Amino acid sequence: MGVNDVIVYDTTLRDGEQTPGVSLNAAEKLEIAKQLKNLNVDVIEAGFPIASRGDFEAVKLIAAEVRGVGVSALARASKADIDRAYEALKGAEHPRIHVFIATSDIHLKHKLKMSREEALNRAVDMVAYARSKIGEVQFSAEDATRSDWDYLAKVYESVIEAGATIINIPDTVGYTTPGEFAQLINYLKTHVRNIDKAIMSVHCHNDLGMAVANSLTAAYHGVKQIEVTVNGLGERAGNASLEEVVMALNTRKDYYKRDVRVNTQQIYRTSKLVSTLTGISVQPNKAIVGANAFAHEAGIHQHGVLSERSTYEIMTPESIGLSHNNIVLGKHSGRHAFEAKLKELGYDLDADAINRAFERFKDLADKKKTILDQDIEAIVENKAISVPEIYQLEFVQISSGTNVTPTATVGIRREGNVMQAADCGDGPVDAVFKAIEKAVGQQVELQDYFLKSVTGGKDALGEVTVKIGKNGKTFLGHGLSIDVIEASARAFISAINRMMVELSYSNDSEEGVK
Template identity: 90%
Template structure:
């Protein structure tokens, strides 16, 4: 890595998972971590091990199985937190403990109930303790951008002396502005006498819509590391989006003069996977990865793009992995053509996974004349959201119309028994959900229901995401079918299966940055 390179520290699995309503299991976190490795991020912040047993196991799984990338775990300035992080990280090739404590007066007074001196001493003590466990220790001064600059400089200087190898400047509440942030970075560079011994990092939140702008300002001012999430996920308004930071640095390398080691052709694939597994859809006008990012509707724009793409496109769809193949897939397409298309789309599946995906492709091709790239992505990624199938949907039938009460009958299989149930509802989907609840003997609250078309056309696949809750815990489910009622039923059963096997961890953040 050259001196002008920017380290991309991805915190999708830690800060990103703090997005309200998101609850990833260990298998899903591992799948995202493997894709982040394909994306070639430098460091994966895999979680906050002390938060729950589930978080601990996920960090441990990623540390043990994802090699060739740094793996970081968060810890408060506490021996118990650091011990837990160290235990989870033992199997990593390049482990890092990320220690944090708040430094702003508002956090010290109302949250930590500490004096400045107490917080400083605690930071130094715990960085030194983490250093006794691992060589690579990152320190974050939570709410740095609302902290007193003199005190902040003193804290950073002290933790560097204690062994920190990276110091992070978090804009925890998205409060700063690009000009002010540049001044703070410059101030720290000139007032922290040992700052040349460490890498400087930034972690920007998006409360004022400035996370990417602030991160890019930091890059312009020489910071070594930028912390990001896929699709800008995170608490409240989220974090700086990896895809936007990376493509800005790449597209405007003439201005920023900084390099990143990201494989940009894996950006779209990564965005799609994270969106599917978290249940958080990407808005159509989202920069880089939104459905409209490379769409041109205005006549003058269309004419320009057809004449010369650079008239209205500053980057190509191919640069983020949106390839446009001339191969049309249908029911007569063979396994070889299908496997080649998977590789073009950025999928590297094992033979068994390819076989299963091909079976689903052939089933879909029997119902659709042409199977598009988006269809292939949907059938591959929807299957990745797998939980043990305690319950399986055998069939669903509905009777509905403008002048009759919607009625649904379902068959739900558990082990070797199929239970049938019928219910009425306010609409066909409501009736189906009530019938499923009756068949499985579970009552749940439907928190959210989202239906989208994977492609255009009358034969488009319907992709349904549901969120259900029970006893205050939320569970996500997905379903896919040309029949949107069937897709809804499959999503509901998938969510119930998840509920039956998962106990989501306590996601209280303890004041994370």
């Protein structure tokens, strides 16, 4: 890498997955990891292997199948965590163990029940242990920005001597400000005597809305690695947003004088995939990837943009992968045009995936006159959600209206048999969900329901996301159709299918542990 290059360390699959309500299975994590590779991030933090069997398997799968990118796994400063991370990472082309321990007095006293000296010794011993297993070891001092600076410098100096190749400065609770962060970074540069032997990194949370600003400040002051998540996902208010950090560095290269290797034309595609798989929608006014990011409503803005884009656009939609091609697909469009559109939109699918997407496209084209780019994206992203179809929707019928009790009848196919059931509800969607529960013999808690239009117009695709609960766990489902009732039914069945698979997997895992 060049001297001015910034290492983009993506932690969407670890810290991002800790977003409340988000739970990704191994296949979904692999799908995102492959797209992160297409995005050309430098390192993927694939998970926290000791946290669960599912996390371990996901890290192991990504390590084995995603090449040409660093794969990192998180571990507390303990041998058990490090051993588990090492086992998951063994198949990686460029593995990294990320060891952390808290260093702030508030964490030492109330969480770890350790003295400063005990924490320092633990950090040194575990970094040395991790380094004995793997060549690249990252060390994070959790809650670094609320730690005593002299003590923090001593910890970093000691872990570098023990073998840490990257030292990370986390603003764990989003407490610091850009000015303070700059002072801390410069202090560590001058007070950690062997700082030249390790790469400096930062990991910023967004509790005060300054994660991106703090990350960019770090880049300006020479920090080599920035930790980010797609769409700014993460615990509480989230992390520094990958798309905002990258596009700021690219757009204001004159100021930051730093380079990133990220393929910015894959940003929108990545954001859409992560949003779909996590069920966390991107707000319309979100910088870079929001629906309004390149929209202009005010007359004076519209006039300016039509005359010269740069009047109100500091970057182009094309630079993040938004297409403005005028080729329109419809029911008479052939496979060649469809494949060309997929490539234009940044998709690299195998033959089977193209076949499935093309069939879905043809079904949609019979119902909708014009197929827009957003429709194609929705079709492909919806098919990317790998949930085994234990139950399949055969049909749904509803009776509803003013002063009429909504009633739904559904047919659900399982292994060649169609089960029918009918029920009433407070509305047509509620009636459909109750009928599905009756047909499959499962009672679940509906935790969230979200409907959005993929495009405009009366023939717009409706995309439904539902969250259901069972046995203290949450399961996500997605459905897509011009008919919002059908989309709702498909989303509910998708969530039930995931529940069936994951609860079965969980039970099998527990039996294996025993």
